[in-house]
Amino acid sequence: MKNILFIASLITVFLTGAKAQGADWKYYGSSDLSKGETVIGYYDAASIERLSDSHVRAWTKTISRSEVERIMKVEEVSNKAQRKIEAGYVPPYILSNPKPEPGFDARMRIIVWEEAANYDVIKSKTKAFYELNCKRNKIRTLSMSSSENDGGPKTRPKIDEWSSLSLKSNAQTLRNILCRQRNVIK
DSSP: OHHHHHHHHHHHHHHTTOBOTTOOEEEEEEEEOTTSOEEEEEEEGGGOEEOTTSEEEEEEEEEEHHHHHHHHTSHHHHHHHHHHHHTTOOOHHHHHOSSOOOSHHHHHHHHHHHHHHTBTTSOOSEEEEEEEETTTTEEEEEEEEEEOTTSOEEEEOOOOOOEEOOTTSHHHHHHHHHHHHHHHTO
């Protein structure tokens, strides 16, 4: 009997779209892939580590835009986004981007995307643990995993060499948010 109750409670959690425990995914950009698919990039605000040498580490993930738009239709997601909008929440992307898309609609769209990303039923294309050198404008990957076409994960545990950030890249936007967040967003 206890096993049946346990299984029933697990099914309920998965079917109701429980929020990923401890994660707080924030939008930082999007990219078009070679097959015409668009992915949206997020960083986990709850995972940010600030090191004493002006380095910052954080987990990121990318999700197919079509998957995000599917989850956006869940009433609970739109309700949470609406409460944030009414409370005056402004996404870190807009606060640290000198020329974000203008208008309330862009802000609203980003807030809904963030709420959709916080649901564990959504499938990530990639997850990466990055380290940013704020002073030298560099980034390296500490860990990376991606979903294969067969649904299985592919993990790359090798630490990459430091590389310079390109202007107007998503990595540069991530750096702008995370390296300035200490002073601007808290």
